[in-house]
Amino acid sequence: MQQNLATNTYKTCFTRDLKPGQIVYEDVYVENRRLLAKGHVLTERIISLLRNRNVQQVLIEKTATNMGNSLKSFTKEATNPISMDIRHDYLRALGQLSSETRYGKLLNNAEDIQLLAGLFTSYLENPTVYKLLSNLKNHDEATYLHSIDVFTLGTLFAISEGIITIEEVGLGFLFHDIGKLYTASELLKKVQKLTKNEYAVIQYHAMQGYEILHQHGLAHIAHFAKSHHERVDGSGYPEGLEASELSIELQILQLVDVYSALTMDRPYHPGDCAVIALEKLFKKVSQFNAGLLYRFIDFVGIYPENAIVLLSDGSQAIIQQVNTLYPLLPTVKIFNTGNVLHMPMDFSLSIHKLITFHVDSPQDLFSKFSDFLLNNDVLQMRRYYEKLKQHYPQNEWFSHIYLPVFHVFRVIENYEMVPEMRFKEVKSTLVSLLEDTLKLFRKSDHAKKKFILLLGDIKKPAVIKLFEGLLHSQNIYSFISPANQSKEAIEKLVKLCSVDSLILVSEQFINMPTLDIQYYHLTEFQLESFMSHYVSTSIEHQQLIDDLQRFNKTEHLLFIQ
Known part of the structure; x- marks a missing residue:
């Protein structure tokens, strides 16, 4: 057998002899592209990658600390009862958190799981660490699980990035949110949007975590708690630090923390699938280390749609579609064929790495959504509809999606640009989407302001549905009722529903009983024209109630009485 060649500072290792924990002495290139950077710490996954790429030899540091040896003790099974219980607690939590839909190809290696469980156990054998983490679990289990999630993802990613001080870094990742011990549990679980003051209270957990760790003799990891919400562009808190002031370990934590928060179920939002979460990270890529983000995606092995990737056979492809239940096996289109x-x-053919990724703008998505809709390609239309909804808060779906597409429909209808039969099918599809969204709004809006919509002979029911959606965006729940009923019946309905206003949509004005509420009257044409002013407007620029005042007939009713 050939012997490895050696000097005083490095040795040349054949890839068959490489071991996890060894440190790369010199950049590794394949086909004039850098495959591995100097200083990278080898893992089983990276060694396998080198072998798959037919790399024959790698220069390895002789004198550097061998991380594989330093961490080897953590892969041993615990033997004493307390350590075994701690280890089992971690593995149970990992069972809740880890799934291929968000962890991708991670944790396929039993040694990684043993390493993480061993690290976690060694931490909690310290009574101070055990008490702090137990208090966090009792205070808010969601934050506790998020902390374990960040520790798991972050530690493995840090190892793949060549971080040597992994014991310290892993503990810092585990305790990054410890400051939430001093944040009221009710605030952490609040479903509604936080007020400005509440958000400031939440933000203060970073400084509180820093103080807690100092007070408990863990000052060496306190910076992880204080700075995990900093951003490389200086937009974070509490100090507005920039990239040059943030260690690579902190930049890893900031990225993994957001990925975990986006993909985990929380009281205030269901978790995003990994693909959506990664797209959201790319939309704010200026806040993160872009190189880390690219490598994190390769590390997890889940790639967003529209990503350009290099396949294991050397060809390039674009990710066309990702099944969120099996994200490791997307549909791709090969460029050269x-x-x-x-x-x-x-995995006889696999994705080797991310080359680049373009984030569709809302305008791009709307164009694709409307094109597929008009072609009655329901599958593709729904894909882009779901993507489009991710760009806007729920209360802007009507102004940014439905109103604009109905505006397009009016133009198409007026100029007869689409065959009548297909136009009816497309319109039916859109109305179905509209109804589904209204059902979602109706379920959550019962406690808000209440209006009654009295409808005359309506020629375009979709216009009323759009208006109902706009009212929901203004926190107004509307009851739909026909206008052709007695004044007594309407008055009874008003009292029964405890409404604030009546809106009559009819060609003819109808006198209503004198009631202590506002009364508006619009024709169907006026209503359609009225709504056109809200196309593509943000919620803060919408003054629907104020704009309705020119249709207010309350004074007229008082006058005729």
């Missing part, structure tokens, strides 16, 4: 294929389950 135009072939579309599903990535094989046996």
